[in-house]
Amino acid sequence: MAHWMNLGQQLKMNARKYPQTVALCDARRRFTYPEVNRRVNRLAHRLMQMGLKKGDKLAVLMENSIEIIEFYLATAKTGIVIVPVNFRLVGREVAYIVDNADAKAMAVHHEFTPCVDAIKPQLKQIPPENYIVVDQAKAGYQEYESLLDEAPDSEPDAAVAPSDTWILIYTSGTTGKPKGVLRSHESHIAFFLINAVDFGFDQRDVCMNVMPLCHINSTFFTFTFTYIGATVYIHPARSFRPEEILEIVEREKITFISLIPTHYNLILNVSDEARQRDIHSIKKLLCSSAPVRKTMKTAIMEFFPGVELYEGYGSTEAGIVTVLRPEDQMRKLGSIGLESLGTERIKILDAEGKEVAPCEVGELYSKGPMLFDAYYKLPEKTAAAFKDGWFSAGDMAQMDEDGFYQIVDRKDNMIITGGEHVYPSEVEETIGSHPDVFDVAAISLPDDKWGEKVAAVVVPMQGSDLTEAIIFDWCRDRIAGYKRPKQVIFIQPDQMPRTATGKILHRILREEYAEGEPVFPETDSCPAPEK
Structure with a gap:
């Protein structure tokens, strides 16, 4: 896959191919592909001027925003490794991740600076001058927009290989202390291209990002649209008001959203007035990250008439493993679907490592081009997660007679x-x-x-x-x-x-x-x- 361009390199091409297309927008700003590319180049130069080089870690503690996406894109152009940190974590949890990741710089939204100020003494690998603040200036931090103003917008001189690490992202910790997951550029390129084919996305789409950009779901689906030259509308992850979401869908002509069952539950209970919004621009919806009850799926399809509803199953480590397509939603309720494009046939193994018969429960193992490389500084846990090159996230599953899979539960639950x-x-x-x-x-x-x-x-x-x-x-x-x-x-x-x-x-x-x-x-x- 060495000939495929990573996301930062593709951004440069999209700036030339789609000069009038809005790449990123939110409630108050709109930037075309050339504008985003120039801003990202400036950021890339400033990060390198701060002493960051290929392989160094940059932690970001930020809400959904245009700026956090620019950090993802700038690291893709420079070979710097981005470490997204969940903004819902408390100080000691943030300190653990940033320190464990060996971060040498950190970018934060202004509202999170009290948290960072309290843990700065523990972050001994980050020089005092390598803290960046977004939204407004604060002592002890370099202000984001001022950084961009002082930098050139030429393409950075950096050699980034597809096999290089782009993201060090920490698991959500559903079964214990978070583990750092090393993911390469090529594993994401594979996802962007597979995703575009599997879901039928193209340059005319408008994706609304609601999921937090500190999570793999957002980096996968949001950046698919950036990669193919479509438009991304960015919404704060902590501000999910269903009536507002429907208003944005109507105003921005959103064509795709990835949501979780909790979001859908709130949307399905909006007022009669909110139900009058024109939401016919929505062509496709994804429901993921948590099991979806059968009654909810039916209600979603009734609320969004004519929509193509997809369900995806995957993990931070494996990427997207299966997809339940629209045509199978009603006849395979409760299923997570079939293997995604590029994924080898899934194995369902018993405690002895033997494949179980159809309809019997075992542990789900997968293999494909979206797999992660390793757990950071945890070689034993990396080895334990694989069985002859097949990875398990610890989910118990079964396969029916038609080859469709169903998650039964997490093994640990x-x-x-x-x-x-x-x-x-x-x-x-x-x-x-x-x-x-x-x-x-x-x-x-x-x-x-x-x-x-x-x-x-x-x-x-x-x-x-x-x-x-x-x-x-x-x-x-x-x-x-x-x-x-x-x-x-x-x-x-x-x-x-x-x-x-x-x-x-x-x-x-x-x-x-x-x-x-x-x-x-x-x-x-x-x-x-x-x-």
């Missing part, structure tokens, strides 16, 4: 009660189908008799009268007795711990509720819809 294996996704599917349930997570809690018991953490619809007895009664004739929850815990939407992309952190729930009164990390506050 499996509940073993009285010797019986219970997959939380099945319990969540059952409880989540109750009309008064907004969200639910099934977890294991210690039990003197059975070792573990099934517990349900439920977010009720606003104004509902849900009780534990109602949940028990709902489950009675729908799932086997050993799968039914023995305890129901009711919480508010902002108390459900999630990763940056909406995956529920079952581990946090297990730890907190096993020990007593829960103390949750910072999460998005998503109000439950009216009943």
Whole structure:
């Protein structure tokens, strides 16, 4: 793949090919491809003038913005490795990632400078002059726009190979301390091209980015459109108001959005007035990063008439592994689809490493051109994640007689009660189908008799009268007795711990509720819809 240009190199070509096309825009700014390319070149020169060279790490602690995309593009042009940091993390978590990554510079939005100021003494590898602030000036930081004003806009003189590392991105930590995932330029190029073919994207598309740009989902899907010369509209990840999203779709003629089930749940409960928006520009939707209930898929397709709905399964390490295409949505409800273009046939293996028969549950292993290179400074964990070159993210799955795959659950989330294996996704599917349930997570809690018991953490619809007895009664004739929850815990939407992309952190729930009164990390506050 050595002949394919990386994203930074392709940006230069797009500036020549599409001089009038808006490359990046938000609520107040619009930049064409030539304008973005000039800004990125200036940033690239300034980063190199700060002493950063090929292979050095640049940490970015930023909300979704044009500027964070420019940092991604500038590192692609220079061979510098970008380290996106989740802006929802607290100081000690940020310090761990930045220090573990060996970052030599850091860029932050102004609102996150108090966090960074508090941990600067721990970041001994970053010189005092190598902190950059975006949005407004602050002492102790170089101001972003001033940096650009002082730099040339010529193409930087840097030799970047496809096999070089572009992104060091840390896992969301659903099963423990985050691990740094090294991803090359060529693994992303493969995704951009495969994605464009698999989903049928072209230069006329307008992508709306809502997912946080510190996560692999956004870097994959957002930059696919930059690579092919289309338009990207950038929306803050922490400001998901469904009525506003629909207004932007209408105004900007958005053609594609990647969202998670939580987002769709909020959209499906908007007011009648908001439903009158003209959203017919939407051609394709993706639902990913968390399981999608069957009833929700049907509701999405009813809300967006004529839309092509896709579901993708993948991971930070493997990229996108399977795609459930629009024509299969109704006949294969609950499935994650078939292998994405370029992915070898998936293997479902038992504990002994042998392939299981169709419809039997095993651990999912995949291999393809989007695979990561290694976990940073963790050779043992890298080796443990592979089996003869096949990678597993720890998900339990099964394949049906037609070759379609279904995720049963994460191996680490499996509940073993009285010797019986219970997959939380099945319990969540059952409880989540109750009309008064907004969200639910099934977890294991210690039990003197059975070792573990099934517990349900439920977010009720606003104004509902849900009780534990109602949940028990709902489950009675729908799932086997050993799968039914023995305890129901009711919480508010902002108390459900999630990763940056909406995956529920079952581990946090297990730890907190096993020990007593829960103390949750910072999460998005998503109000439950009216009943």
